[in-house]
Amino acid sequence: MKLSRFSRVLALLMMTALGALMVSGCAPAATTSGDAAAATSAAGSGMSMIIMLVVMIAVFYFFMIRPENKRKKQAQQMRDNIAVGDTITTIGGIMGKVVNVRENAIVIETSDDRVRVQLMKWAISSVGKQTEEPQN
Secondary structure, three states, X not given: OOOOHHHHHHHHHHHHHHXXXXXXXXXXXXXXXXXXXXXXXXXXXXXXXXXHHHHHHHHHHHHHHHHHHHHHHHHHHHHHOOOOOOEEEEOOOOEEEXXXXXXXXXXXXXXXXXXXEEEEHHHEEEEOOOOOOOOO
């Protein structure tokens, strides 16, 4: 899964903050004196660690999981909407024109010689005319 630079930095900061909270929460907080203030402090520290964990999970969901699910849904919709006559490119770089569509597979013509290739739909990278790479 590719992450943007911002997402990686944010995840690193969140993990560092969580680690710091865990380290500070692991040390016993004056348990020998039966003080009520010490017990309240320890309970508050535990609660802040739980809140930080919930916030970190929410950040991971909104910056990593949700966008990935959106991309998967768009790719599946693109593959489901392929019709005869579309120009496609596979994940391996093969380009061709769709001549037959089945439930899980398609048949494409790859050249003017009418060479036909059967492919699974999951192997389709994009639909539409691709631009040529610049010739040097």
